[in-house]
Amino acid sequence: MLDKLKLGIVSCLYLGCSPVAPGTVGTLGGVAIAWLIAQHPHYPWLVLGICCVLYAVGRSLGAWVESYAGEKDPGIFVLDEVIGFLITLAWVRGPSWLALLVGFLVFRVFDIFKPWPARRMERLGGGDGILLDDVVSGLWGLLAMIALRALFPDQIWFC
Incomplete structure (x- = not known):
């Protein structure tokens, strides 16, 4: 029973148990969270808090x-x-459906190709090794989203 609970947590309500592209399917859990909190007045801070809690749980x-x-x-x-x-997606409060879609694609590209130093993070053991490569990929994705917003500054990014 405890193993099923732990599995439900680490697989984001079993999304990671998908037989096809579990990382891509699992990322949809993040899309759902971002969409649910999109209108929160302190969205970036809430994202940071959620990431910290999820990191602590994942590490353990x-x-x-x-x-x-x-x-x-x-x-x-x-x-x-x-x-x-x-x-x-931490850069914008109230991401639109388009920002969610673009962010999803941008993050998956960085997660799959693992630019420096993401691949190096995988060498760490345990929870940190599992988590930090995606944190780095997320930071690269954040930089890409900031660049995209600078190139296309119109309001399509917000709800």
């Missing part, structure tokens, strides 16, 4: 999920994708 369950799945950084663990996506 990192060794467990690797043991449970029998592999390092298993695909079922998608809290890292949720955190990375939320970091990518």
Whole structure:
């Protein structure tokens, strides 16, 4: 029973258990969170708080999920994708559906290609190794979203 609860948490309500592209499917958990809190007046701070809580939970369950799945950084663990996506969209309060879509695509590209130093973060052990590569990818995504907003400054980014 406790294993099912832990699995539900690390897989973002079992999204990470998808047989196809669990990281991409798991990122949808971050999309749902961003959409649910989009109108909050302190959206960026709420995103930061959520990321900190999810990081602490993910870090504490990192060794467990690797043991449970029998592999390092298993695909079922998608809290890292949720955190990375939320970091990518932390720059704007009230992201529109278009910002959510663009942020999703931008984050997935950085998460898949893992620019420096994301790949290096994977070498760390346990929860930090699982989480930090996606935090770095999220930061790269954040920079890309800031650049896109500078290039296309119109109000399409907001609800």
